[in-house]
Amino acid sequence: MVLDARHDRRHSISEVTVVTPDQHALFSRLAGAISLAGANIASAKIFTLKNGIAVDIFRLQDQEGRVFDEKERLARMSLKLRQSIAGELDLAKELAKQKPLFAGRRDAFRMEGQVFIENDASSTHTVVEVVGRDRIGFLYAVTRVLSEQGLTISSAHISTYGAQAVDVFYVKDGFGLKVTHEKKMTQLREALLAAVNEGNQPEMVRPPEPHVSKRSAPHHAALPHPEERR
Numbered sequence: 507m508v509l510d511a512r513h514d515r516r517h518s519i520s521e522v523t524v525v526t527p528d529q530h531a532l533f534s535r536l537a538g539a540i541s542l543a544g545a546n547i548a549s550a551k552i553f554t555l556k557n558g559i560a561v562d563i564f565r566l567q568d569q570e571g572r573v574f575d576e577k578e579r580l581a582r583m584s585l586k587l588r589q590s591i592a593g594e595l596d597l598a599k600e601l602a603k604q605k606p607l608f609a610g611r612r613d614a615f616r617m618e619g620q621v622f623i624e625n626d627a628s629s630t631h632t633v634v635e636v637v638g639r640d641r642i643g644f645l646y647a648v649t650r651v652l653s654e655q656g657l658t659i660s661s662a663h664i665s666t667y668g669a670q671a672v673d674v675f676y677v678k679d680g681f682g683l684k685v686t687h688e689k690k691m692t693q694l695r696e697a698l699l700a701a702v703n704e705g706n707q708p709e710m711v712r713p714p715e716p717h718v719s720k721r722s723a724p725h726h727a728a729l730p731h732p733e734e735r736r
Contacts, residue, residue, distance in 0.1 A: 507591060513575045517547065520566045520574040522583070526591060531653035533662065535667040536562055538597035538646035539590035542604070545574045547645050550664040561700040574697035591733050598650070601643035617670065617701030621695045625684050629659055631676040632685040633692070638702035647701040648673055655694050656680045 508525040522545075524536055533552055538599060546564040553561045574580070575693045589595045619638035627633040638649050645664060652659060652675060660677040679685055686695065 507588055511580055513573045518567060518572050522564045522566055522625045524562045526560055528554050528558050530558055533562060533589040533659055534588060534646055534649035534653050536599060537649055539586040540564060541601050541643045541646055543586045544579060546689060547664060548666050552662050567627055597646060606704055608714055619699055623691050623695060625686060628676060631678055634675045634677055635727045636673050636702050640666050640669050644671050651697045651701045652677060
């Protein structure tokens with residue numbers, strides 16, 4: 507594994523690039539390890555080269571919205587990434603022990619998660635968008651569901667807007683096809699909703715209608731044609 511970190515203090519962002527041989531659920535493992543190291547994932551992009559090498563680029567901040575540039579924390583992140591890639595960490599168990607993100611606003615910001623599954627936005631992939639309240643391990647929880655459902659992530663666009671996470675994924679099933687079976691789509695939607703809403707308070711406020719619907723998908727259109735990916 508090769509890890510490169512660059513810091514933009516003007517915009518309070520650290521860009522961390524991870525280069526490693528591709529494997530199933532790699533993106534999920536990396537996201538979980540980064541969260542476990544105490545970083546907040548502001549955005550992410552993934553690529554896979556023709557030689558099977560994965561290049562994952564994460565834009566990070568600490569939990570106070572500052573650059574993630576302390577040597578000790580970067581060293582801890584590197585260790586967690588290596589352990590996660592090797593399958594040496596129980597990420598779900600470890601992340602459950604972490605303190606909540608946005609702890610001071612947790613009760614004030616209640617959001618009902620939303621999941622959209624589109625087959626018209628791409629000729630080759632099913633497009634999945636999830637919207638929910640951000641928290642430590644949010645991206646890991648979502649991508650773990652995609653992996654458990656037997657889906658391959660070809661491309662991803664990860665964004666956060668304050669305490670709201672908006673994640674878009676181009677996926678295929680195990681045969682390299684779109685997810686079109688109604689029962690499978692229902693199972694996927696229910697599993698993703700459960701992951702997105704995990705930890706929400708009983709009383710949740712539905713957010714304004716998101717930017718993605720059955721008729722339009724600006725996030726989808728903004729993404730480049732996905733390269734083949736896990």
